[in-house]
Amino acid sequence: MKILKTTIGNVEIRNPLILASGILGSTYSSLKRLFHEGLGAVTTKSIGFKPRKGYPNPSVLYLPEIHSIINAVGLANPGCVKFGKELQKIDSDVKLIVSLYASSPEEFVSVIDCIRRYNKKTELLAFELNLSCPHAKRLGIAVGTDPEIVREIVKKVKRTSRIPIWVKLTPNITDITKIGEAAVSAGANALVAINTVKAMLIDIRTKKPILGNIRGGLSGQAIKPVGLRAIYDLYETLGSKIPLIGLGGISKWEDVVEYILAGACAVEIGSAFTNYSSPNILISKLLKGLESYLIHEEVSLEELRGVAHE
Amino acid sequence: MKILKTTIGNVEIRNPLILASGILGSTYSSLKRLFHEGLGAVTTKSIGFKPRKGYPNPSVLYLPEIHSIINAVGLANPGCVKFGKELQKIDSDVKLIVSLYASSPEEFVSVIDCIRRYNKKTELLAFELNLSCPHAKRLGIAVGTDPEIVREIVKKVKRTSRIPIWVKLTPNITDITKIGEAAVSAGANALVAINTVKAMLIDIRTKKPILGNIRGGLSGQAIKPVGLRAIYDLYETLGSKIPLIGLGGISKWEDVVEYILAGACAVEIGSAFTNYSSPNILISKLLKGLESYLIHEEVSLEELRGVAHE
Amino acid sequence: MSETYHYNLPVCLPIFRKYMENEKTAILSFLLPEEKSMKVVPGQYFMLWLPGDDEIPIAVNHYQKKTISFAICGVGPTSNAIIQKEEKCLIGLRGPFGNGFNLDHNKNVVIIAGGIGIAPLRFLVHQLINNSFISRKIILIQGARTKTELLFREEFEKLPISTDFCTEDGSYGFHGLISEKIETTLDNLLDKPLNWEIYTCGPELMLKKILVIAQEHSLERNLQICLADRYIRCGFGICGSCFIDDLGLSICQDGPVFRGDVIARVDDFGKFGRGADGSKYPFANIGK
């Protein structure tokens, strides 16, 4: 399946399918497994400076009518020290992206330094910055909703790390392209969109919010048209120079094609793994569909990118 | 069904179900019909100053997997002169909300004046301001995404009209409560949330965006958790004094209850009418379910409002 | 709608065959790729999308096995652009939509077609011939401005039905308006009027006249009228663009086929259309 080879900036992966952060990827074993089941690369759960238990349960619920998930995991993670060590157990052939969160530029730098200190072995494809955390100094605002803060974070982080920096954008914003532009102007190597869409659920018997954290985020098929539009808008504003990685509700190979036509170079897959007894069933369906399409349309992935804008 | 009587500020309607703007309500006959089939009130398609053809088709598409609609009708409407006249044909027992759009405070005032001039007969329940139109002077920004503009619009409009002013909010914004606060501080009589969520679709055979306007908005079951959260957030910020009208993906009576628990006094129904051979099938299912619930829980609609915050 | 096999989003298929029935009417056919066959009733329509341009409602003109055909008359920008497309060009199909003709009876049949109104009626004729286990009379009265606009005439002349043609310019068949023709035909034919079912499609002003004639014969409940002169946006009854006054019925889902007794209660019938902007325009002022 040579035709599925994908380039994201300077890095090459065997196919454009990447595991989305927070899905299955909390342990070295599951990351390893998902890669060996066929994905082009895998992203870890978002890692912070300190261990975090996350929010009480229920924190991840499936909504079958709309083939979607609502979650409020709350960035549960063992912290960068333990996770840095854990990463060492992953074979070096696994293409790995480490997702990070923090609430200030300095903290992002510390997390990266820490991961690199404890994980001397595995070479990383990229760090993916999850900007959904509340800002340390400016109460109530997520770091990813202010272009200034995003610029500062990316600048600081770029100075620390020679590993490519991908910036993951939230759709819960008036104009996603403004944040995209800020990240790119500060040196981001790729943009990833979208994270989950603000959402919640209420139980009508107990009359209480269902998620332990009350509020959560929506992912899965319901948000595919939303993610697609985000990528389309980013491509239109930023052009083809900056690599875009699309995600949000991808569950069929046709969705992957749509994202690439909108301007993505590669895609991430998350909620779609729900209901598969084994991830490789989904992965091989997507890869096969994509391959046949490229052959049928006599086009390469690169040629396909952004064609919907023509 | 006395227990379904609903108060929104100073107005009373027989039940809390209102037809959402842009759904079925483009003509006096369909508005009349929908009211007679059991809704508490009906909202017209958004009306502007001049006639508008809207965007080319396809402009309204059904997405069965997620029971949702993507649309880019583009505010097609006959303009306030013709529509004002058309409204006169509606019997005065029909509880009617006229939805308006404009791209500046002055234009909103003109549309209201015009509707009142041409429609001397029908008494209106409220004007609902649709703020999704691009701003006349500030290119590319929707009027509803800037608290300053919203405040100015509502202030001007309130000076013109003694009819209650409802302000309909877009979810495509970093913080919906900021706009809600602005509208309320300027005198809005109620807030309506949410409008559609930014979205799009691409055809993988022709490699072109499907909607005539390329970009559109998502409505229907996919956005229910999104609208619910918007109402919950607005209620939390604004408290119980300002009436909230919830919409977005309501398709079952349970959804209505969720919105009321989140803080809505009433709800609007749009996309859910898809796939019903007659609207009254849906309306009576919703009303019956709601009524049994209230009886079973021994609670009134007013008592139910906002309980999820306790 | 979502339960049965149905295209909710436009499915783009290459034009499989194309030919011109006359200089402004193209017949386009497509092969449906699915395994199972789609259920389509005469009178139902598809939204035909010309990618990057616009989308218009077009009745199913023929459907057999997996081949579906449309007869499209060039009257405006989109219909003209579509008929200029050649084989292999991709056109999006969304549908089938709407309430089609009711065929569930054993009566004799009169079919009245005006101009491009023959499009859905061709499919009806074939269905009536092929799916009837009884023998019944089928009379087709087809009118047009001139001989070349009597679409599918040669095909119909070979079928086991009575045909009756008329042209406004007298170039073929009866010389005059179809409404004049019908009046006399009905008077002659309908000895036991309730044994007859009447189907019609064509310009709305013609349909209006037919309704009046049917009412004079107390046949409005035996009359099935297909409206095809109206603006359609969504096709599934949600956007409100196609609702007709005063009943508040949709053309796109409750129609396009209505019984005569229902349409008789529609004030706008034969009088006003609504454009894309929702404003009314009088039918009298425009002619196709």
Place this chain on the structure above:
Amino acid sequence: MSETYHYNLPVCLPIFRKYMENEKTAILSFLLPEEKSMKVVPGQYFMLWLPGDDEIPIAVNHYQKKTISFAICGVGPTSNAIIQKEEKCLIGLRGPFGNGFNLDHNKNVVIIAGGIGIAPLRFLVHQLINNSFISRKIILIQGARTKTELLFREEFEKLPISTDFCTEDGSYGFHGLISEKIETTLDNLLDKPLNWEIYTCGPELMLKKILVIAQEHSLERNLQICLADRYIRCGFGICGSCFIDDLGLSICQDGPVFRGDVIARVDDFGKFGRGADGSKYPFANIGK
């Protein structure tokens, strides 16, 4: 998962019956409101939500007609809060989840329960008795710290099965650890070892010992182990919280029941758990 009848969101039901099996273990039962009956396999679990508090995995302890029961032992904040709830209180049920025990064989059966590990095995015992058309031997070996923790003992003593109890303090049955008991029992019983299927649930350190014993008898493929000492978040295999090293299998969906030969390849088995934050903790340090 979505095809079969299943609670994807917590369905809040009033506690229908509650009683305490001992001072820290409550049996809660609920009436499922649906028309159709839900398919539940022994070893499967529900997420039990205490509204406004937290949600924890609890095995199905009994299920017949529309009544479903759970045996909950108070060990931490949420389990203790749940067992203090009284009848009519609303508890959310989400499930059933996970891969349950395989009952599709005609072998004789040894069931080994340690402490609250009896919870899913009670359902298993009843299913084996009720749904077997063959006669087979069923031996239940149940261990606990003390007599009052031998849950359902009197019920088991009345069933047509052999029972064998042991307590760490000698207050009932054999005086000692269940693992000692098993070793001798297996040695004695298993003349034709492959005719026996072994089911077990209990503290993971106990399960680990049982695996070793089974391996010594080359019985690991006849051994079905239910893990119930682990943190579960989503229940449907998506969040990754419950994956076990090194195979990368989930407890919540691939488990909680695993065959002995599979679990033998799991490095973490009996050694490390993972907490809510995903960090590992050694099992040896904590005791229930």
